[in-house]
Each structure stands twice: as C-alpha cells, then as structure tokens.
Amino acid sequence: MWVDEAAMTVASYMPRSVKSFARRWLLKSSHPAHVGLRGIGAVQDLYYWVSDGRLDTLLPIQNYFSVFYPALDTATSGSLTVFDHRGGVLGRKEFPLCHLGSLKLRLSRVLGEFNLPPSAVPQFGTLVCDIAVPTKVKETLGDAQPFYFWDRFYIGYVNQVGQPTFVHGVDKTFIYQAGRPEPGRWYPAVREYQWAPEIPVNIAEYERFNVIMLNRVSRPKHIRLVVEDTADHSLEWKAVIQPNGVHRFELTPANTAGLAPVELRLRVEGMATPWSRPLVFKEFASGAISVMHC
Amino acid sequence: MQTSLLNLISTPVPVLNSLGLELNVGLSSDDPVVGRRPSEPFMAYLSLYGPDGKWLERKELGEIPPHRRRLFPLSELVRRFVSSEDHLVVVHRVPARLASQVRSVDEPLEMEQEPDYSMWRSLIQYSYPGRGNGSVIYETPPRLNVRKPGAPPSTTLTFTSKIVLSSTVRTYAVPIHYSMDSRYAASSRYRYFVFDQSGRQVLDRTITMPAFTVKVLDLGREIAPEIIRQAMDPADGLATFTFVAYSDDAALAPLIINAMPSLGGVTVEHTHPAQAFLMPSNDKDKNRLKGMAIAAWRGAGSDSKQENSHVGG
Numbered sequence: 188m189w190v191d192e193a194a195m196t197v198a199s200y201m202p203r204s205v206k207s208f209a210r211r212w213l214l215k216s217s218h219p220a221h222v223g224l225r226g227i228g229a230v231q232d233l234y235y236w237v238s239d240g241r242l243d244t245l246l247p248i249q250n251y252f253s254v255f256y257p258a259l260d261t262a263t264s265g266s267l268t269v270f271d272h273r274g275g276v277l278g279r280k281e282f283p284l285c286h287l288g289s290l291k292l293r294l295s296r297v298l299g300e301f302n303l304p305p306s307a308v309p310q311f312g313t314l315v316c317d318i319a320v321p322t323k324v325k326e327t328l329g330d331a332q333p334f335y336f337w338d339r340f341y342i343g344y345v346n347q348v349g350q351p352t353f354v355h356g357v358d359k360t361f362i363y364q365a366g367r368p369e370p371g372r373w374y375p376a377v378r379e380y381q382w383a384p385e386i387p388v389n390i391a392e393y394e395r396f397n398v399i400m401l402n403r404v405s406r407p408k409h410i411r412l413v414v415e416d417t418a419d420h421s422l423e424w425k426a427v428i429q430p431n432g433v434h435r436f437e438l439t440p441a442n443t444a445g446l447a448p449v450e451l452r453l454r455v456e457g458m459a460t461p462w463s464r465p466l467v468f469k470e471f472a473s474g475a476i477s478v479m480h481c
Numbered sequence: 482m483q484t485s486l487l488n489l490i491s492t493p494v495p496v497l498n499s500l501g502l503e504l505n506v507g508l509s510s511d512d513p514v515v516g517r518r519p520s521e522p523f524m525a526y527l528s529l530y531g532p533d534g535k536w537l538e539r540k541e542l543g544e545i546p547p548h549r550r551r552l553f554p555l556s557e558l559v560r561r562f563v564s565s566e567d568h569l570v571v572v573h574r575v576p577a578r579l580a581s582q583v584r585s586v587d588e589p590l591e592m593e594q595e596p597d598y599s600m601w602r603s604l605i606q607y608s609y610p611g612r613g614n615g616s617v618i619y620e621t622p623p624r625l626n627v628r629k630p631g632a633p634p635s636t637t638l639t640f641t642s643k644i645v646l647s648s649t650v651r652t653y654a655v656p657i658h659y660s661m662d663s664r665y666a667a668s669s670r671y672r673y674f675v676f677d678q679s680g681r682q683v684l685d686r687t688i689t690m691p692a693f694t695v696k697v698l699d700l701g702r703e704i705a706p707e708i709i710r711q712a713m714d715p716a717d718g719l720a721t722f723t724f725v726a727y728s729d730d731a732a733l734a735p736l737i738i739n740a741m742p743s744l745g746g747v748t749v750e751h752t753h754p755a756q757a758f759l760m761p762s763n764d765k766d767k768n769r770l771k772g773m774a775i776a777a778w779r780g781a782g783s784d785s786k787q788e789n790s791h792v793g794g
Contacts (some may be wrong), residue, residue: 192723205606218760218762219762220560223747224762225761230760245719247642247645247721248642249641249723250680251758253680254638254640254725254755255755255759255770255774256777257715257774257777257778257781258781285679286680287676287680287682287723288676288679289642289676289678289680289722289723290678290715291589291678291721293716293717297760307779315558319600329585331761331762331763333761333762334761334762335760335761336759336760337757337758337760338758338760339507339753339757339758340642341642341643341750343510343643343645345717347716347721348649348741348744349596349650349718349719350649350650350739350741350744350746350748351643351645351739352615352739352746352748353643353737353739353750354750355750355753356508370645381515381516381642382515383511384509384513385507385508385509385511385513385550385603385618386507386604386616386618387509387551387552387604388550388552392614394783410543415548417549421525425599449552450549451550452777454515456732461514464513469613469615471612471614471746472528473486473612473613473744473746474746475612475613475741475744475746475747476613476746477613477614477616477747478616478748479615479616479617479618479750481618
C-alpha cells in the first residue's frame with residue numbers, strides 16, 4: 188500500500204506530459220485511474236453530517252449492486268464510520284443490506300448507539316459509508332479485475348418538522364479493497380485548487396447560509412472563502428480543516444452587511460483536491476431547508 | 482468545424498407549473514475551475530418547448546458581464562407561452578464574442594476546434610415564493626441523444642434512494658427527454674420500479690415520453706397508500722423507498738424533487754447515470770455491464786407492456 192501511495196505522490200507532482208507517460212508505465216498492470224486499484228472494491232467519499240437538535244442527518248443507503256445485478260443475490264453488509272468535525276473517530280457501525288434493499292439511518296440514533304459521554308458528542312462532523320462488494324458480484328467479476336465501484340450515494344438532512352433535503356458526494360476520499368475493513372486514501376498529496384461556484388447568492392433570502400468545506404487529505408488544510416458583490420467589494424473568512432474534518436462558514440445578512448446583498452459570488456481558495464467543492468446549506472425564515480453542492 | 486453556439490453550454494430545465502413552483506436560473510461568467518479559462522461576457526438565451534415537445538420560441542435573457550453571477554427569474558416569462566402545464570425549457574450561454582460573429586445564434590459558426598466548456602453548469606432553482614428554495618447544478622451531457630446513422634440509440638439506467646414520503650412530504654421524479662440535435666424526434670419508453678426497504682417491489686410502471694418533454698411522476702400518488710403506511714417509520718413518520726429506472730431507446734436525465742408545501746420547503750437533486758458508478762480497468766466494460774443490467778431489468782417483474790401497473794399491496 189505505501190508503495191502505491193509513494194508512486195501516486197511522485198506522480199502528482201509531475202508535469203502533465205510526463206505524468207501521462209509515467210502513469211501509463213506505472214499502471215500498465217493496474218487500473219488507469221489510480222495505482223491503488225489492483226483488485227475489486229469501492230471508492231467512497233467523505234460526507235458532512237449534522238445532529239444538533241434542530242437538524243438531523245438521514246442516510247438512505249441503497250444496495251446499488253442490486254441495480255447492476257438484479258438477477259444475482261446481492262445481499263451484503265456495510266459499515267458507517269463517523270468522525271467529529273476535527274476528523275477524530277467517534278464510532279463505527281455495521282449493518283446488513285438485503286438484495287434490492289435499503290436502510291435508513293439517522294445520525295442522532297447512531298450517535299446514541301456509540302454510548303459516548305454527552306460532552307464528547309459533537310453537533311456536526313463527517314462520515315464515510317461503505318457497502319461491501321457482494322460475494323456473488325465478486326465471483327461474477329472474476330477475470331475483469333481490477334474493477335471498482337464509485338458509490339455516489341445521497342445523504343439527507345431533515346429539520347424538526349420532517350422536511351428532508353439531499354445531496355450527493357462530489358469527490359473521492361477512500362479506497363475500500365474487498366475483504367479489508369481499513370480503507371486507503373484516494374489522494375496521497377495535498378495540492379492547491381480554487382473553485383468559483385456558479386450560485387448567485389441573494390443573502391437576504393436566507394436566515395443562515397452555510398458554506399461547508401471538508402478535508403479529504405491526510406494533512407491539515409488552510410482554506411479561504413471570499414465573498415464578492417456586484418461592485419467588487421469583498422469579505423473573506425479563513426479556516427484550518429483537519430484531515431477528515433469539516434468547517435462551516437456561516438453567512439448571514441448581518442455578517443455580510445458591508446456587501447450589496449444581491450447576486451453575491453463565492454470563491455474558495457486552498458482546496459486540497461480538485462473536486463472538493465463546497466456544499467451549501469440554506470435555512471429560511473419559514474423553517475424550510477435545502478442543501479446543494481456547488 | 483461547424484459548431485452550434487447554443488450547444489456550447491446548455492442545460493435542459495423542467496418547468497413545474499403543476500407543482501406551483503417558481504423557476505429561477507443562476508448563470509455565471511466564470512469557469513468554476515479557477516485558472517482554466519478566463520472570464521468573459523456571455524449572452525444568455527432560453528429555448529421554450531410546449532408540453533407536447535413542440536418548439537415554441539427562443540428568448541434572449543440578457544448579458545452576464547465578466548466575473549458576475551446573474552439570477553434570471555423565468556416563471557413570468559415562460560407562463561406567457563405555457564400557463565399551467567409542465568414543459569421543457571433549455572438555458573444556453575454563448576460567449577458574447579462568438580454571438581457577435583453570427584446573424585442569429587441558431588446559425589452554426591465555423592471554428593477550428595470546439596471550445597471546452599465542460600463543468601460549466603447552470604443553477605436551477607425552484608421555490609415557493611417568499612418561503613424556501615431548492616437548487617441544483619448540472620449541464621447537458623456531451624452529444625446527448627445525438628444519434629449517429631446506423632448506431633444504436635443511447636440508453637438510461639438510473640437509481641436513487643431519495644424517495645421519501647410522509648403526511649406532509651411529497652417526492653416527484655422528473656425525467657427529462659432532451660436532445661442536442663434539434664431534428665431529434667424519437668419517443669422514449671421509460672420504465673421505473675420502486676422498492677421498499679426489504680427489497681419488495683411496490684411499483685412497476687412504464688411511460689412514453691416524446692422528444693423535448695418532461696414528465697412529473699408523483700410517487701406519493703403512484704405508490705399504494707397501504708404500502709406507504711407500512712413503510713412509515715413510527716419514530717419520524719417518514720416512509721423511504723428506492724427507485725430504479727431504465728430506457729433502452731434514449732438517454733433520459735431525471736431530477737428528484739422533495740417538497741413540503743406546507744412549510745414552503747423544496748429541494749432538488751439530479752441522479753448520476755449508472756455508468757458513473759462503475760470504474761472498470763477497461764472502460765468498455767462500463768457499457769457492457771450497463772447493457773446487461775438493462776437487459777435483466779427488461780425481463781424483471783411483471784411484463785409491463787401496459788402503462789400504469791401497481792405491484793404489491
């Protein structure tokens with residue numbers, strides 16, 4: 188595993204032309220997408236969760252293998268690992284999943300099962316969920332190795348009156364090899380990327396507008412959120428996000444009062460991975476919520 | 482090469498009049514991937530289709546100056562053409578410097594190479610006016626439903642776990658049948674299944690969608706009330722289901738809308754095509770596996786030649 192990570196680290200610093208040649212040479216007996224993909228397994232992303240009494244998190248877990256193999260018995264099991272907002276592990280839960288079946292997990296209940304002292308239960312954090320490749324699917328893939336699934340599942344959030352909102356994963360964080368419980372990281376190196384979300388923000392429409400950033404690499408990451416208005420005035424906020432951790436930049440009409448409130452634009456600087464773009468969580472005066480990735 | 486300016490950056494959008502949702506579209510003149518392409522002025526256009534897929538009109542929405550976001554309210558404009566039914570509109574962005582080189586943006590422009598605007602997505606925002614809004618970003622996949630002579634049509638396999646129902650929560654699946662070829666005229670059969678948590682199939686239906694149309698599938702009405710009651714979690718009152726759908730004659734892109742009208746809450750997400758879940762070492766295995774899965778689903782459950790069939794109960 189460390190050889191794979193070292194190779195990927197070296198490759199990530201190469202110029203594009205050299206990288207292409209090196210990638211072909213390095214990966215000639217492996218998967219073209221990643222040197223660590225050598226067998227059968229799944230790639231999973233890191234997700235944001237919140238459970239603070241006002242909002243809760245819903246995980247509607249679908250046995251997606253059944254969609255690709257409806258005629259096979261795809262009964263399997265899965266695991267959920269929950270981190271606090273600094274990336275510390277809070278607990279791990281395993282669950283069965285039947286063929287064509289699904290499971291709804293609520294984070295407030297899962298956290299309760301971890302039996303943590305009340306002072307150790309944070310109000311938000313991150314999680315990773317993996318569904319094991321079913322035995323029958325592994326047998327069917329046989330000679331097609333390496334073969335991986337990228338589980339792009341949806342996570343939901345629900346308010347106190349039961350309104351749900353959903354968003355899908357946006358990036359890759361962990362590689363789960365079939366039969367091994369501990370995943371490896373997808374990204375071996377920390378890089379610098381910027382993202383300019385398309386969303387025009389009319390901040391007066393929201394009671395709270397959170398811009399949520401996750402750290403999918405193994406080192407702490409400095410990140411900066413810049414908010415600009417139509418007159419090119421700007422405000423900025425900074426944070427350091429721990430590995431597997433999360434930071435919420437909360438924007439309100441009050442803390443953006445120096446800016447024209449219509450058609451604000453966001454820019455995120457310091458993303459460690461190319462696709463770790465922000466999640467925005469909108470809360471309205473009516474109590475309604477909605478979430479989206481940008 | 483002949484380049485269609487309207488197809489450079491476009492997004493097909495359902496207008497959901499039947500759900501009472503207002504529609505806004507957010508557009509940016511910046512490449513979301515900072516540093517890849519410099520910002521420049523864009524012109525925004527809207528193509529309107531009738532509920533039957535018939536072409537109606539194209540409207541210029543306005544200019545997006547460099548380094549700006551614009552939120553265009555569309556409901557009032559489109560209701561002048563279709564007042565109450567659901568239908569399709571398409572939002573286009575064209576760089577102003579290219580739009581100025583043609584008499585009409587309908588005309589193709591001769592270019593050495595088609596510019597790469599991948600990841601240039603539109604923000605689609607539905608709202609209950611004065612209350613909540615929900616938004617999603619996506620773009621038209623390259624060459625969507627552009628058929629090559631003699632080649633088989635594109636196909637669809639899609640699934641989602643976002644089907645949540647309660648006494649106040651409604652969920653709608655909204656497949657979009659669009660093509661980047663304006664001459665496209667095919668109809669598509671879209672078959673969809675719903676499963677409860679135990680894996681029991683509770684719905685199996687087939688609809689036919691003409692080109693350039695959308696359809697609102699009200700899953701709370703289509704799933705039998707008794708099944709919804711059985712699936713409800715007594716702790717939170719939510720019944721959750723999963724959705725699987727396929728089409729073997731077109732690529733359809735569904736949106737999933739979850740709404741709580743009493744609160745003014747609405748949220749929208751797209752689904753990913755099934756092939757986006759597959760990472761084989763040989764890329765051809767994606768289509769092979771997807772094709773095998775669609776063939777298996779075609780033979781699954783009841784023979785759904787007739788439209789609208791409940792299963793279970």
